[in-house]
Amino acid sequence: MQDIGAKAKAAARPLAMASPEQKNTALLAMADALDASKDAILAANALDMQAGQEAGLAPSFLDRLLLNDDRIAAMAHGLRDVAGLKDPVGEVITEWDRPNGLHIERVRTPLGVIGVIYESRPNVTADAGALCLKAGNAVILRGGSDSVHSSRAIHASMVEGLKAAGLPETAIQLVPVTDRAAVGALLSGLGGTVDVIVPRGGKSLVARVQAEARVPVFSHLEGICHVYVDASADLEMAKKIVVNAKMRRTGICGSAETLLVDSAALGTHLQPLLEALTEAGCEVRASATVLKVLPFFKPAQEEDWRTEYLDAIISVAIVDGVGGAISHIAHYSSNHTEAVIAEDPAVVERFFNEVDSAIVLHNASTQFADGGEFGMGGEIGIATGKMHARGPVGVEQLTSFKYRVRGTGQIRP
């Protein structure tokens, strides 16, 4: 592993200097290689799927593991999309002049070496590799043991693309899954060679990474996302958004887990909202106040407010206006994404100012919490920390910056 770290650090320097054209040549060649290697990738994936079925893995896990023609085409398409993104390296973020004539620019630079630890989805091999490369970073990928053959086959196409562009093959390295100490070694930072770790997977993986990493981590442990419906909300809009926020896909981190309804909307909004959810096939777990009005739901326990169901279940509470919603969210939220449905602009501004989450939305579904939906052209993950990256982590968030100062002989008095 120390050798892998040293190779990544050595690759980071030429990568940082690589031109946008050279990086895009690599990305497009990777996409072509993926298309051309479809049969080999499917064969590798069949080995993983067979082993997974024999090991009795859950159907949802097997679904994430599965590759088919469409999914391979989507990976190749994703690589071409990343090639089409604006190159962040060298971008002047801001510039200004000083009274003494110095001209100062803050310019984007690569971060260096990024470690990505992931579980079942083999497509992360291509997605994460591409985003790191675009931002001029070397990457060390550590996939799950269940997807080892698939990841290896995809990685071979990535290396082909690097070679085609004359970039170091070690710019994208895949850690042998047989090395059981690899995760711990990565989390230690490989002797100062790894600049940041991105975990992609379930809560237990992320929790381990957050607890053990000795380098910065871009991650979210879970997405306990809230939708607050104010008494001023347009009811039809609220129904549509709440159902979408919860039910469009229940297994993603931007899915809503708790609905907060304004006490002033008890007689107007509550029942239609819960009917809409129930009709959509969602189980409702209701607070005592909700049950007083609509007694036919399952009662919510304290732990329901802290639970990311990732399923067709929602907890529902009545709150005392936007202030009550803000307090509930401050207490229970994972600071990922929260939405306010309201027509009163004062309510929206207060929610926007006082809710301390990575993403706050007005009159829109929480399921927009996604780098692609934000127009970032993909994401390596979503971060709920406050350092460096917050919210969707795209190519721009995979960069650092430096200052370039241009003078004409200035000395400091």
Added chain:
Amino acid sequence: MQDIGAKAKAAARPLAMASPEQKNTALLAMADALDASKDAILAANALDMQAGQEAGLAPSFLDRLLLNDDRIAAMAHGLRDVAGLKDPVGEVITEWDRPNGLHIERVRTPLGVIGVIYESRPNVTADAGALCLKAGNAVILRGGSDSVHSSRAIHASMVEGLKAAGLPETAIQLVPVTDRAAVGALLSGLGGTVDVIVPRGGKSLVARVQAEARVPVFSHLEGICHVYVDASADLEMAKKIVVNAKMRRTGICGSAETLLVDSAALGTHLQPLLEALTEAGCEVRASATVLKVLPFFKPAQEEDWRTEYLDAIISVAIVDGVGGAISHIAHYSSNHTEAVIAEDPAVVERFFNEVDSAIVLHNASTQFADGGEFGMGGEIGIATGKMHARGPVGVEQLTSFKYRVRGTGQIRP
């Protein structure tokens, strides 16, 4: 200490909501309180100075510890300067529209709770407290035991200012210096309450913080800053800049430690540059190649290239053009600040692109590596890491951000 952390976290919420006016009221009241408490502060400082003299502290240490009328006035002036800075909180950093009509803003927010660990300089109590407050952060200050009375007296004025503005007194807390486990507790993050640590002091303090902190750190271990003089350099300008970069103040992190001279300038620039340095009272430690031409200097050892002298000493090497300078810097630099003196624009661009330090300068002194000189209105320190903050850490770098998304009923298909 856990109690101090909880109080800071509780104070962070109202601070994040505080208006620019309220924070500026506090800062101006702090400045007035400092002026009004001058005699008490001087009396407290006299106690520290006496104890320091009795303990046989070094004269340079005692000079940093000393307060007088001018230094107290400068602290108060600094607070008023910070009040005059643009408030970063709520600033829209960037905004864009999506094809589906969503409007996305990235908006500055406070970081939360900042821990500052410092040594002899009691003025850090005021400077760091003010910058953290301006950015809407609570701060936990841990000053050195040698400056305990001075820091306590200054802190009293800071608390007066907070009270005058109706802000929580716990927004700026000073850790009792009697608590010897305080530094370790701060470095552990106080149970998740501390968002970032800023160490201000010597190399051993910074090294300990970097090694032990379980939260992000903004710091630089040392400033091994280089000046490269290209054959295309204007000789008079180069002499002026090299002497200023080394000798203006030798004890600051932006002071130059190594001079790199282009081998093509051996006959033109080398001797005049070393004469200028020698005339300014600087000791030269020369590489073997320099000694072949000018044999009367002390030879540099390998460790000289790795040494931050913080003194009137400079190491000098001959390099093979800008490529050689870049290689030397990549090998020995602490990634703080490096300057290129050249008239050839291709040389400057290559230096700017390939030198991976927080600050690169062209035709200007390395001693401009300072938040005040950058126009940031002060700095809490200088960072050489690549995460979040790099270079001078001012109020803007003491913030995070969140996304505000405004919709009109959008749901995700």
